[in-house]
Amino acid sequence: MHGRRGLDWRDLQYFLAVSRGGALSVAARELGVEHTTVARRIQSLEQTMDATLFERHPRGYRLTRQGEQLLAGVEAMEREAQEVAFGAGGGLSGTVRISALEGFGNFFLAPRIGALLEANPDLTVEMVTIQQIVSLSRRQADLAIGLTRPSGDRFHTEELTDYRLFIYASPDYLRRHGPVRRRGDLADHIFAGYVDELVFSPALDYLAEVGIDSRQVRIQNSSIQAQKAAVQAGLCLGVLPAFVAESTPGLVRVLPEEISLLRTYWLITRGDEAGSSRLGHLCRVLRNETRAAQALFLPSRNTAACEIRPD
Amino acid sequence: MHGRRGLDWRDLQYFLAVSRGGALSVAARELGVEHTTVARRIQSLEQTMDATLFERHPRGYRLTRQGEQLLAGVEAMEREAQEVAFGAGGGLSGTVRISALEGFGNFFLAPRIGALLEANPDLTVEMVTIQQIVSLSRRQADLAIGLTRPSGDRFHTEELTDYRLFIYASPDYLRRHGPVRRRGDLADHIFAGYVDELVFSPALDYLAEVGIDSRQVRIQNSSIQAQKAAVQAGLCLGVLPAFVAESTPGLVRVLPEEISLLRTYWLITRGDEAGSSRLGHLCRVLRNETRAAQALFLPSRNTAACEIRPD
DNA sequence: CACCCCATGTGCAAAAATGCACAGATATTT
DNA sequence: AAATATCTGTGCATTTTTGCACATGGGGTG
Numbered sequence: 162m163h164g165r166r167g168l169d170w171r172d173l174q175y176f177l178a179v180s181r182g183g184a185l186s187v188a189a190r191e192l193g194v195e196h197t198t199v200a201r202r203i204q205s206l207e208q209t210m211d212a213t214l215f216e217r218h219p220r221g222y223r224l225t226r227q228g229e230q231l232l233a234g235v236e237a238m239e240r241e242a243q244e245v246a247f248g249a250g251g252g253l254s255g256t257v258r259i260s261a262l263e264g265f266g267n268f269f270l271a272p273r274i275g276a277l278l279e280a281n282p283d284l285t286v287e288m289v290t291i292q293q294i295v296s297l298s299r300r301q302a303d304l305a306i307g308l309t310r311p312s313g314d315r316f317h318t319e320e321l322t323d324y325r326l327f328i329y330a331s332p333d334y335l336r337r338h339g340p341v342r343r344r345g346d347l348a349d350h351i352f353a354g355y356v357d358e359l360v361f362s363p364a365l366d367y368l369a370e371v372g373i374d375s376r377q378v379r380i381q382n383s384s385i386q387a388q389k390a391a392v393q394a395g396l397c398l399g400v401l402p403a404f405v406a407e408s409t410p411g412l413v414r415v416l417p418e419e420i421s422l423l424r425t426y427w428l429i430t431r432g433d434e435a436g437s438s439r440l441g442h443l444c445r446v447l448r449n450e451t452r453a454a455q456a457l458f459l460p461s462r463n464t465a466a467c468e469i470r471p472d
Numbered sequence: 473m474h475g476r477r478g479l480d481w482r483d484l485q486y487f488l489a490v491s492r493g494g495a496l497s498v499a500a501r502e503l504g505v506e507h508t509t510v511a512r513r514i515q516s517l518e519q520t521m522d523a524t525l526f527e528r529h530p531r532g533y534r535l536t537r538q539g540e541q542l543l544a545g546v547e548a549m550e551r552e553a554q555e556v557a558f559g560a561g562g563g564l565s566g567t568v569r570i571s572a573l574e575g576f577g578n579f580f581l582a583p584r585i586g587a588l589l590e591a592n593p594d595l596t597v598e599m600v601t602i603q604q605i606v607s608l609s610r611r612q613a614d615l616a617i618g619l620t621r622p623s624g625d626r627f628h629t630e631e632l633t634d635y636r637l638f639i640y641a642s643p644d645y646l647r648r649h650g651p652v653r654r655r656g657d658l659a660d661h662i663f664a665g666y667v668d669e670l671v672f673s674p675a676l677d678y679l680a681e682v683g684i685d686s687r688q689v690r691i692q693n694s695s696i697q698a699q700k701a702a703v704q705a706g707l708c709l710g711v712l713p714a715f716v717a718e719s720t721p722g723l724v725r726v727l728p729e730e731i732s733l734l735r736t737y738w739l740i741t742r743g744d745e746a747g748s749s750r751l752g753h754l755c756r757v758l759r760n761e762t763r764a765a766q767a768l769f770l771p772s773r774n775t776a777a778c779e780i781r782p783d
Numbered sequence: 784c785a786c787c788c789c790a791t792g793t794g795c796a797a798a799a800a801t802g803c804a805c806a807g808a809t810a811t812t813t
Numbered sequence: 814a815a816a817t818a819t820c821t822g823t824g825c826a827t828t829t830t831t832g833c834a835c836a837t838g839g840g841g842t843g
Contacts, residue, residue, distance in 0.1 A: 168553060170481035186790060195832050200792070219839050220790060237552040241545050242479060497820065506802050511822070513800095530809045531820055 168209055173235045175202035176214065180232050184221035264385045265306050265426055268405045269454065304440060305429040306447075317430045322451040324458040326367060326422040328415035329406045334395040341398075341415045347373065353380040353388040353399040367400035371420055404457040426451075479520055484546045486513035487525065491543050495532035575696045576617050576737055579716045580765065615751060616740040617758075628741045633762040635769040637678060637733040639726040640717045645706040652709075652726045658684065664691040664699040664710040678711035682731055715768040737762075 178188035179199060189196035203222075207214050214228035224232060306321060330341070341347065354368045368378060380391045385405060392399040392412060400422065406412045428447060430440060451458065489499035490510060500507035514533075518525050525539035535543060617632060641652070652658065665679045679689060691702045696716060703710040703723060711733065717723045739758060741751060762769065 170485050170549075170553065173553075174481050184790070185792095196790090197792075197833085198831055201830080217791075222791095234552050238481075238549045241548040241552065242481065242484075495820070496822095507820090508803085508822075509801055528821075533821090 169206070170238075172202050172206040172209070173238065175199055176206055176228075176231065177235050177239060179203060179215065179222055180224055180228065180235075183223070187221075264402050264405045268402075268408050269451075269457070270306075304443065307427050307429055308424060309427070319428050321426040321428040321447065322455070322458050323423055323425050325403045325460060326400050326424065327403060327406070327417050328371065328398055328420055329389075329392050329401050329412040330398050330415050331393055331395040331412060334392075334398070335413070337395070344372070344416065344419060347371070347398070347416075348377070350377065351379040351397045352377050353391040353397045354378040367422060370422060371400060373400075402458075403460050404454075407457075407460070480517070481549075483513050483517040483520070484549065486510055487517055487539075487542065488546050488550060490514060490526065490533055491535055491539065491546075494534070498532075575713050575716050579713075579719050580762075580768070615754065618738050618740055619735060620738070630739050632737040632739040632758065633766070633769050634734055634736050636714045636771060637711050637735065638714060638717070638728050639682065639709055639731055640700075640703050640712050640723040641709050641726050642704055642706040642723060645703075645708070646724070648706070655683070655727065655730060658682075658709070658727075659688070661688065662690040662708045663688050664702040664708050665689040678733060681733065682711060713769075714771050715765075718768075718771070 178191050179185065182188040182191055185196040185199045189199045203215065212227045213225050214231060215222040216225055338350065352368055352373050380397050388399050389401055389405055391397055398415060428444060430444065489502050490496065493499040493502055496507040496510045500510045514526065523538045524536050525542060526533040527536055649661065663679055663684050691708050699710050700712055700716055702708055709726060739755060
């Protein structure tokens with residue numbers, strides 16, 4: 162401690178400030194200390210680590226290569242520290258981070274967040290909308306909405322809602338390429354779909370399940386929104402969640418009686434936090450909102466002769 | 473800083489030691505300071521965070537609920553700090569973390585690591601063998617060996633080797649259940665395979681590609697080693713990489729002329745580090761080792777009428 | 784060119800942190 | 814029961830850290 166043994170984390174805070182400000186004096190103002198203190202902490206850190214972290218210039222400090230490597234790690238620590246600062250301190254006012262797939266996040270949750278925040282002024286909801294569920298175990302998210310049910314008992318999991326997917330096209334596309342009358346016609350069309358290596362779950366492998374040859378997937382994108390846009394622009398067909406495709410008017414279903422996929426969103430929390438008031442409340446809201454929106458997720462389809470479900 | 477403003481990360485180090493040791497005196501011995509110092513740092517931290525982190529007992533300190541929450545975050549910081557301590561310090565002696573799938577990691581790389589370490593005494597190779605490739609972008613690994621090629625240009629990717637998979641059975645199983653003579657016979661057997669929700673890449677979805685109904689997958693495990701074990705025990709059939717199944721004698725191929733899958737391992741590094749001496753050297757070793765072991769990865773199969781490759 | 788501003792770096796005084804000695808409480812051992 | 818070991822907590826002396834004043838150097842402006 163204090164330089165006699167091991168790495169002093171406080172020195173890392175000084176390091177971060179200098180890296181950010183680019184000068185001792187800037188960091189000092191930021192931290193509310195004397196610049197001489199900053200210089201000495203940096204020197205102490207360099208001694209402890211036996212590394213030169215900054216080049217000294219008359220107009221400031223510049224990170225060395227070693228310094229840059231260190232910065233990445235210290236920034237990661239900072240992210241943890243920021244969660245820590247909120248997590249243990251306040252109690253009821255704080256941040257809940259939701260990790261959700263883009264479709265659910267952007268098309269369902271985002272329009273409803275405003276009302277939630279209004280009803281709970283001390284609550285901050287941070288939504289991470291990505292293609293892959295972030296790790297609950299690393300505390301990157303407090304609550305995840307995923308497509309698959311995690312194994313083991315570390316998490317509390319419940320079924321949130323089923324949702325349906327259809328093949329969609331724009332009317333313009335169908336006018337130009339002719340109507341699709343039977344499943345066999347699909348081979349004559351191009352599709353939008355996920356980039357292959359980003360299909361991290363079989364539940365997202367819609368096209369293979371419908372029987373679309375991967376060579377037909379000429380428009381590959383990691384974003385469901387972009388896939389929808391391509392379909393809307395009349396470039397191709399696409400398999401889209403109904404609540405996504407039908408959130409704006411214009412797209413028509415292709416062979417809905419014959420081809421329809423069913424998937425499930427799961428609500429996942431860490432087992433030790435499901436009862437906390439913030440998270441518990443948010444879970445209730447999510448349950449209620451999805452229950453109220455069942456017509457969105459599960460629109461009536463006439464008679465699907467082929468409803469494919471992964472298990 | 474020092475309690476006048478914001479969270480002092482050094483106090484978190486003290487907190488961690490007390491959480492671990494369960495007493496001021498234990499933490500003090502661990503840190504090489506006086507226990508009174510430890511008490512005062514904890515008190516300072518509690519004041520800064522306005523939280524009671526420990527219950528005081530005559531025989532030690534016990535984490536409160538708030539303290540437990542804080543501990544998770546601080547342990548995450550510690551993990552980053554440990555990487556930091558190695559990353560920027562040494563230079564050429566250091567750790568390279570490889571992330572590889574279990575098959576490649578355990579059956580190919582592990583037996584060869586010893587020789588590598590002997591030839592490079594200052595190099596430590598840490599091998600993370602999991603079911604999913606850990607994140608290079610989060611610096612969780614320096615080098616990944618994966619099944620799919622990442623998109624974008626953030627990483628440097630090269631094809632390491634192809635490898636073949638066959639259906640395997642134990643002779644005992646075939647004696648009890650009769651020989652498999654044609655593809656249609658496969659429907660009468662049970663298989664070992666991956667747990668559904670852990671099939672994170674279509675490249676791992678062997679069974680579906682071979683045409684095995686998911687109801688036949690009666691033995692599901694996230695570990696290829698366990699799947700191999702089940703096949704060896706005569707419980708079922710399984711689709712296994714040849715270099716895995718044939719690393720020990722005993723298993724026989726089923727319909728190898730007719731059914732054979734081909735996959736590829738990719739060598740992935742961060743673009744900005746491929747030239748570093750440690751990593752560059754390790755990449756060369758990996759290339760050489762896999763090239764020398766082509767007979768392992770790509771054993772001759774007689775005449776595969778159906779060789780399935782994902783793209 | 785002179786002046787001003789802003790940067791880093793040195794040495795000493797002041798403030799903060801830590802070590803040390805001691806006290807009290809509890810649990811375990813003799 | 815008494816002795817011993819181990820724990821936490823208080824107050825004062827010592828050590829370490831930080832602030833302050835000053836010096837030097839570089840860049841920009843009038």
